[in-house]
Amino acid sequence: xxxxxxxxxxxxxxxxxxxxxxxxxxxIFGNYMIHWVRQAxxxxxxxxxxxxxxxxxxxxxxxxxxxxxxxxDKSANTAYMELSGLxxxxxxxxxxxxRYCDSTSCPLDYWGxxxxxxxxx
Amino acid sequence: SYELTQPPSMSVSPGQTANIPCSGEALPKQYxxxxxxxxxxxxxxxxxKDTERPSGIPERFSGSTSGTTVTLTITGVQAEDEADYYCxxxxxxxxxxxxxxxxxxxxxL
Numbered sequence: 001x002x003x004x005x006x007x008x009x010x011x012x013x014x015x016x017x018x019x020x021x022x023x024x025x026x027x028i029f030g031n032y033m034i035h036w037v038r039q040a041x042x043x044x045x046x047x048x049x050x051x052x053x054x055x056x057x058x059x060x061x062x063x064x065x066x067x068x069x070x071x072x073d074k075s076a077n078t079a080y081m082e083l084s085g086l087x088x089x090x091x092x093x094x095x096x097x098x099r100y101c102d103s104t105s106c107p108l109d110y111w112g113x114x115x116x117x118x119x120x121x
Numbered sequence: 122s123y124e125l126t127q128p129p130s131m132s133v134s135p136g137q138t139a140n141i142p143c144s145g146e147a148l149p150k151q152y153x154x155x156x157x158x159x160x161x162x163x164x165x166x167x168x169x170k171d172t173e174r175p176s177g178i179p180e181r182f183s184g185s186t187s188g189t190t191v192t193l194t195i196t197g198v199q200a201e202d203e204a205d206y207y208c209x210x211x212x213x214x215x216x217x218x219x220x221x222x223x224x225x226x227x228x229x230l
Contacts, residue, residue, distance in 0.1 A: 035219060037219070044207060044221045044222065044224050045156075045164065045207060045209075046221070047217070047218070047220065047221070050218075061217075095163055095164070102218070103218075104151045104152045104210060104211045104215065104218065105152060105170070107154050107166055107169045107175075108154070108166065108209070108219070109169075109175065111163040111164055111165075113163055114163050
C-alpha cells in the first residue's frame, strides 16, 4: 500500500535550519510529484511548493521561496524539504503529499503523517 | 489574493444531512477537492474533482457544484464524521496551484 513516512518532531532555535524527510513506498516514486504543505496550530493548511521527483523541477510558493529548498533522492524514494532562517511563526506541522500531475486535475491523494516543528529560544 | 470561503462551523444531529459550502471565483474553471481532518491527523481526501468519491470513502459523502460554489454533502451524518473539512482548489491561472479554504468545523450533536 501507498505510504509516505516523515521524519520525527523537532524543536529548533530561531535562525536555525531544518530538513524534513518524506520516505515513500508502495508506488513508483518518480511518477508522482511531492507537495509540501504546512499547518500552523488552529489554521488552514498552507501550500509551500512542490518537486517533480522524476526530473527534480521545483516550484515554490511566493511566501516561502527565499527560505525553502526541495530536493529528492530517487535511490531512497525520499523527498526533502529544508527551511532556513526559522522564526517562531514557522511553528507548525509540515506535511508531504503526493500528486500525479502538475494541474488541478490531480488530487493530493496520499499524505505523510506530518512533522511537528517547534521554533523556540 | 484569491480565497476560498467556507463557514467556520456547522452543527448537525446524527442521521441528518450536512451541506458544507465552499465559494471561490475560479471554481467554475478549477476542480475542487475536499479533505477531512481529525485532531492530530493528516488531512484525508474525501472528495475529488468536485464530485468523485475516492475509493474507501463511504457513500454518504457526495459532492456537487453550482457556479462559484462547491458543496460537500454528508447524508446521514455519523458521530465519526465530526472533524474539520477543508476545500482545496487553485486560482484561475494556477499561479497559486494549491489553495485551501478556511475550514469548517463540523460538530455532531
